Amino acid sequence: MTIKLWDLVGAEDDRAFSPYCWRTKLALAHKGLAFETIPWRFTEKERLAFSGQALVPVLQDGERVVSDSWAIAQYLDERYPAKPLFDGAQAKSLAFFLKNWAERVVHLALLKVVLLDLHGNLADKDRAYFRESREKRFGKTLEEVAGRQPEQVAALRAALDPMRPVLSAQPFVCGGAPAYADYILFGAFQWARVMSPAALLEKDDPLHAWRERMLDLHGGLARRAKGYPA
């Protein structure tokens, strides 16, 4: 039975933008596992009741249901050990640090750049939920946050600073070949790419060349997705 993945989408069923779902899709492709995605929207919490929680990604593999992108990555390496996402115990621990850095530093900086575009590309029924929850988080209106975009782009580029020497020295975050930590960081860029035309990286940034390599992986899975080609 094909693996099923509940996947967050915007206005169109094929505008799949969740950075967490992208991690999972690239992890499945990394292992060469076939999967089908099921479009899901923020305000359809009840459709995930079978998983015992209300967030995507949710993966169903036969009888097994796993939610949370990090738990899914562990599950995939246990169930399908070939082509590992983590090549050892240290790699998993250090990827967990990178995950927290990506979510607490990079995602936050990126969200401030693409906030209004995210809102604009959501389904009508999701917009009120998105506006209310994000305005509460920032303590500002979406328009107030997005109104400082040049500064926010500069802040994002500064936040990415520790990754530049890594991607100057080697083609992927994980070294000579991509693995889960690459998918974690790339998920953030794909989230932006699907929802916003904002130019995030300068052409001579080593992160720009890495992002191109990531877009080409697994038959161009991420590049083919609906979005705003850079």
Place this chain on the structure above:
Amino acid sequence: MTIKLWDLVGAEDDRAFSPYCWRTKLALAHKGLAFETIPWRFTEKERLAFSGQALVPVLQDGERVVSDSWAIAQYLDERYPAKPLFDGAQAKSLAFFLKNWAERVVHLALLKVVLLDLHGNLADKDRAYFRESREKRFGKTLEEVAGRQPEQVAALRAALDPMRPVLSAQPFVCGGAPAYADYILFGAFQWARVMSPAALLEKDDPLHAWRERMLDLHGGLARRAKGYPA
């Protein structure tokens, strides 16, 4: 022949404060290798001429001379493969990211807190070099930077945010046991501890408990060092 390590010190020969030299000393202890340290000060560049450059750590192992803490770590794992500092290719790549995060984010935030204490604990002959080079870097006097210490401590704690979930979930940065990425981050705290009485971490911070574990490692190597016990 015992391994020799040129080690940056302050006013006293046993006030060894370089975060990079601490990485190397803990890496040597990790592998159970005996070593002797040779005190060295900022203004003694000519004493390192044999290494072809002017920074510590410099390690001499028989005929072999290696400088730069990252290169030394690679050398140690190649020459002495038992008790590896990195358990695989991904671990090394991700530790390289952590190294750049530590140096570009944590060291910078920490330096702003301990700057005047660093200056105060240097040998007289090193103070002018230190003041001139650091004031040039900051574009401010040491006193101007250090005058905002409560803010700087808050900024340091915020910068460490991505590490907290890691050290809440597991005892060491590298997982169940310490390895090189632990030594990278700990080097920063030991740098501060040797030179400054500033309280950097709150007692209920998971980083505080980790730092205590690191101080106990390898027979209390770091805890025994001259400094300001927290």
